[in-house]
Amino acid sequence: DIVMTQSPDSLAVSLGERATINCKSSQSVLYSSNNKNRLAWYQQKPGQPPNLLIYWASTRESGVPDRFSGSGSGTDFTLTISSLQAEDVAVYYCQQYLITPLTFGGGTKVEIK
């Protein structure tokens, strides 16, 4: 299995400030057929299902605000919220979809400082 490790477990950021979440995979998730990383980021608010933010490690899903960005390649990835808004309070998960079993990171809880 590919193990996904997120850090930190929780993060408190002031409104308008940057939030950075890291995700490390136990092996590369680079898909050789198209040279893209099969890594997604999800946002989950209380009582709701997760919502896809980023796929291919850096492509924003339609409708996702541009303050959310993804970067990284191979085994190390980052989700950045450039200017934290109140509605961004949530738990964020990374997920690899290179091979089954599909696996998620443990989640990072983002709160307002």
Next chain:
Amino acid sequence: QVQLQESGPGLVQPSQTLSLTCTVSGGSISSGSYYWSWLRQPAGKGLEWIGRIYTSGSTDYNPSLKSRVTISVDTSKNQFSLKLSSVTAADTAVYYCARGTDYADFVYWGQGTLVTVSS
């Protein structure tokens, strides 16, 4: 817009079989080339992928649950289903169904249904 809705018993007795159904609306479950997945999330914990069924009917399961899981599809009802046998309290969770696209595995989600395993 594709919509998914989970349904099934909210309480299951230990050692019994958990059975859930995901009803798809806004599109045919047999059209296109998509994976239809089940996931779960214990209260206050992270997400676990249980398994998926492809439009063709082929399946993939999480090895950690494979011996107890069956996912099937009923195209006539536009539904796919999950059966998890020999449940214990550790199987208590919110269960989600989800559909992928060609660029990500979980784009469309159901709202989730809480299943509690208890006598």
